[in-house]
Amino acid sequence: MPELPEVETIRRGLNQFIIKQKITKIDVLCEKSFQGIPILGRITNIRRFGKALIIDLDNQNSLMIHLRMTGQLIYDGAEDQLHGAKSLPKRYAAGHPSDNFIDRLPNRQTRVILRLENGTLFFNDQRKFGFIKTLPTSEVTNDSFIKKLAKEPWSMTAEELHTKLQKHKESPIKAAILDQTIVCGLGNIYADETLFSIGIHPETKSGALSLKDVNNLLHAASDVMQKSINSGGSTMKTYVKADGTKGDYLEKFAQVFHREGKPCPKCGTKIIKLRVAGRGTHICPHCQRKLA
DNA sequence: CTAGGATCCTGTCAGC
DNA sequence: TGCTGACAGGATCCTA
Numbered sequence: 421m422p423e424l425p426e427v428e429t430i431r432r433g434l435n436q437f438i439i440k441q442k443i444t445k446i447d448v449l450c451e452k453s454f455q456g457i458p459i460l461g462r463i464t465n466i467r468r469f470g471k472a473l474i475i476d477l478d479n480q481n482s483l484m485i486h487l488r489m490t491g492q493l494i495y496d497g498a499e500d501q502l503h504g505a506k507s508l509p510k511r512y513a514a515g516h517p518s519d520n521f522i523d524r525l526p527n528r529q530t531r532v533i534l535r536l537e538n539g540t541l542f543f544n545d546q547r548k549f550g551f552i553k554t555l556p557t558s559e560v561t562n563d564s565f566i567k568k569l570a571k572e573p574w575s576m577t578a579e580e581l582h583t584k585l586q587k588h589k590e591s592p593i594k595a596a597i598l599d600q601t602i603v604c605g606l607g608n609i610y611a612d613e614t615l616f617s618i619g620i621h622p623e624t625k626s627g628a629l630s631l632k633d634v635n636n637l638l639h640a641a642s643d644v645m646q647k648s649i650n651s652g653g654s655t656m657k658t659y660v661k662a663d664g665t666k667g668d669y670l671e672k673f674a675q676v677f678h679r680e681g682k683p684c685p686k687c688g689t690k691i692i693k694l695r696v697a698g699r700g701t702h703i704c705p706h707c708q709r710k711l712a
Numbered sequence: 713c714t715a716g717g718a719t720c721c722t723g724t725c726a727g728c
Numbered sequence: 729t730g731c732t733g734a735c736a737g738g739a740t741c742c743t744a
Contacts, residue, residue, distance in 0.1 A: 423737060452721090471738080488738045490722080516737080529722085547721045549738065565739085591715065600739080608737045670737095677737080698717070700735075719741075728732085 422487045422515050424471055424572070424605030425648035430493055430514040431468045434475075437495050437512055438463050438536060443477070445535040453531035453545060455553035459483075463536075467560075470569045470604040474560055482557045485543070486565070490516040491550030494525060497539040514653060516546065570604045574642040578635035585634065589627020595697035596626040597641070606641055609670075609677045610648070612702045614641045616676045621710040622696045622703060628711040647673050676702040 461477030492515030684704035
C-alpha cells in the first residue's frame, strides 16, 4: 500500500533514527520475507528508488526493502538514547496503516527483526508480498526492479512521458501510470487523485492524451505526491507517549479515493467506484470524461 | 512487443 | 453465529 510519499516519509524518519547505528542481529521470522544472507554492519545511508528503500552498510553491502501492499517498518527506540535527544518519539512507524504501529511487538505479522544498538526495527507484513534482501551496494542500481524504474513525475518532461504512452496507446491511462517503468511513484491512491485532478477518466486510452494532457498529468501527480510528503504521507503515524502526530493526506487532501457515495468536491456529483486495470478506482463521473 | 488476467498471502467485511 | 466470496494504497508471471 505504501506509495512513493509513504516510502519517502519512512526514509526521512529512519534517517533521523537509525543512521550510524549498527545492526547487531537479524531475526528472520518468515523465510519468504528475507532473501539472501543476513548481513550485519553499521548503517551509513538510506536511499529511496521509487517505492524501494535501500539501507547502505559500512561494508559494501546494502539492504533493499520493498513494502509492496501491506509492509510496515516500525522503529522502536530505546528510550532516551536517541542521540541524547529526549524529545524524539520513542516509536516511529510508517507503511500499511494498522494498529501494529502502537501494538506490542513483535506480533503475528512481524516477519523480520533488525536489532540495532539503540533500538529495534520491525518489518511487519500481513500478506508477505514485501521483502528485505541483501545485495552488494555496487549492485543496487543493477537490481532487476530498480534498473527498470522510470523517472519520478517531477523529473520527467511531458514529451518523454507522451512518447512512452504512445507505446502503450491501447492501455487505460490508469494502468499506464501505475506501471513503474512508465512513470515512477504513483500507486492506486495517487493515480486516482491525479486523474481526478486533471479531469480525465481512468479508462481513457493512453494514446488519446495530448501533450498538454500529459503535461497536466505530470504536474498533478507531482502536486498530489508532494502534498502528501509534506503531510507525512497518507499512512504514517508517529507514536509518542501522549502526543502523536500522524500522516493525514487522505483526510486532508484526498478528493476521490475511498470516497465513493460522497459528493465530488468540484461539482457535488456522487463519487463512484469502478474497476480499472484490476484495481478499485474512484472517479467523479461528471468531471472525468473519457477522451476519444 | 503489448494487453489483460492470474497469482503470491493473510485478514476483514458484506451478504446470506 | 458461521460460512462464502470479494477485495485489498504492488509487482510479476503467464498467456494470447
